[in-house]
Amino acid sequence: MKIRIVGGGPAGLFYAYLMKRDDPAHDIVVYERDPQDATYGWGVVFSDVALSFVKDIAPELYDSITENQEVFDEMAVVHQNVLVPLAHNTFHRTSRIDLLKALHKHCLSVGVDIQFNQKFDDITAFADADLVVAADGANSAIRTRYAEHFQPELDVRPNYLAWYGTTQLFDALSLIFRQCNDGLLIAHTYRYSRTLSTFLVECDPETFHKAGLDTLSEAESLAYCEKVFAPDLAGHKLLSNKSQWFRYTIVKNKNWFYKNIVLIGDALRTGHPSVGSGTRLAMQDAIALFEAYKACGANVPAMLEDFVRRRKPSADALQRAAIKSTEWYENLGPKLSLDPISFAYDYVTRSGRVSHDDVRQRDPDLAAKYEALHPDWADKAARRDS
The missing domain is CATH 3.30.9.20 (D-Amino Acid Oxidase; Chain A, domain 2)
Structure with missing residues (x-):
């Protein structure tokens, strides 16, 4: 296949690598608007769950990402000048530039052509491509140009x-x-x-x-x-x-592809920094689009339909959790009078995906302190978890 990818972030690079590693005959070019040595951004964080997806499909890339990394099992909330530790929250952390360097290295090792300082908002130059992948970020120029087809919803948070x-x-x-x-x-x-x-x-x-x-x-x-x-x-x-x-803009799209153009990563849908899900979502998009190719071959219409089927349910669920987390930060006024333990507990359960039983299993000390402060904790938990 002849594949042109606009955007050299984790989504575009990881997809390019998976496809070229699978079949060196693919003609794949990645166009990145920034210079190769651009160092915008600071660190990125991955949960164990997020990195397990990479490890399963590309253990060699996983090894590069985690090389010389320290793994931390610590999280804390500081409220009213009191630090409340939160147990069993394992995170892998790396700098954004090191993550991109690892992806560059593996892409180049299999023959992916990466062209830097190349900005595209018009893809007519790719008329002979079998597939065009728009991985050009939350402010995607390609999504904007074809907005009537993708029908994006851009929710700028306060x-x-x-x-x-x-x-x-x-x-x-x-x-x-x-x-x-x-x-x-x-x-x-x-x-x-x-x-x-x-x-x-x-x-x-x-x-x-x-x-x-x-x-x-x-x-x-x-x-x-x-x-x-x-x-x-x-x-x-x-x-x-x-x-x-x-x-921050929360991005959604009614349609994930138009003809042979498909959105992935932040161009398709954003999470929110408060749940650290952006890079995870991007790399899982790349995996799903690759797996759709493995299921459907070079039949692009079938491949893109398959991509939506296999990816949309879990991606939508994670985005819903991210939106709930976003709303929690936007409506803190009534919660600021909570004692530090109750405040931390409210934070842990903010997305609606963590029940009181989950807190007991993950962080029994926090659960016990919360229960001691709230004799009616069972009723509160039942209302929260319902």
């Missing part, structure tokens, strides 16, 4: 976010809730290398405008966040890498 890094090493994947005179700011932070942590700051619109963050420069915003999170940074600085404030 909260503001800014991606920073820091040399403060947060071994526990930490969610820090800091109230100040202007309102509430939240840090999502975790160590992803021996020297750096990701530090994503989130705040609601009222806090954003009251603090004047809508008028501050990038450097001034960084300094403001350093001041709010000074107890947590412990003298370390925040680091910027084009760290501008933005609002």
Whole structure:
């Protein structure tokens, strides 16, 4: 098959690798808009479940991704200046650039042609391709050009976010809730290398405008966040890498393909940083599209129908959980008066996919402390889990 892939992120690269490894005769080119050595972004995090999908189908890539990685079994919520540890949350972490380098290496090893500094929003140049894969991100130019066919739904969420890094090493994947005179700011932070942590700051619109963050420069915003999170940074600085404030867009598409053009990754559907599902969703899309090829061969219409059938149920379920998580962060006002244990418990069960029994199995200490604080816990759990 002649396959043209627009977008050199995890979705496009992983799909290219799987297809070319399976059959070297495929003519596959990946077009990436950024330079090869671009270092936008900080770290990415994978749960054990997320990486198991990669290990099952491409153990050699799994080994490259996890090489020299430390695996952490720590998570924590900081509320009212109290740290509440959350047990049995195993995460693999790596820098985004190292993940991309691993994918580049394996793609090149099987003969995938990767062309950098190539931006496409018009794919008429690919008229002779059997399959065009739009893996060009949440702001997909290809999806926009063919919007009448894909029928996207773009839900811009109200909260503001800014991606920073820091040399403060947060071994526990930490969610820090800091109230100040202007309102509430939240840090999502975790160590992803021996020297750096990701530090994503989130705040609601009222806090954003009251603090004047809508008028501050990038450097001034960084300094403001350093001041709010000074107890947590412990003298370390925040680091910027084009760290501008933005609002997250949850992307859905009524139609996943049009003719021989198929959307995957963030171009197709986004999760949310609060559940760390974006890279997982992207790589699972690549696996499903590859498996659809294995089931249907070069029959592109049948392949794309099969891709939707095998991928849509689980992808939609994960996105629904991500949306519930997003809404939890957007409606924290009534919860801020909760004691730290009850607040952490509410966080753990926020998506609706974790029952009280699940909490008991995963984190019996948290469950026991919650039950001690709430004599009517059984009724509360029944209402929550119903």
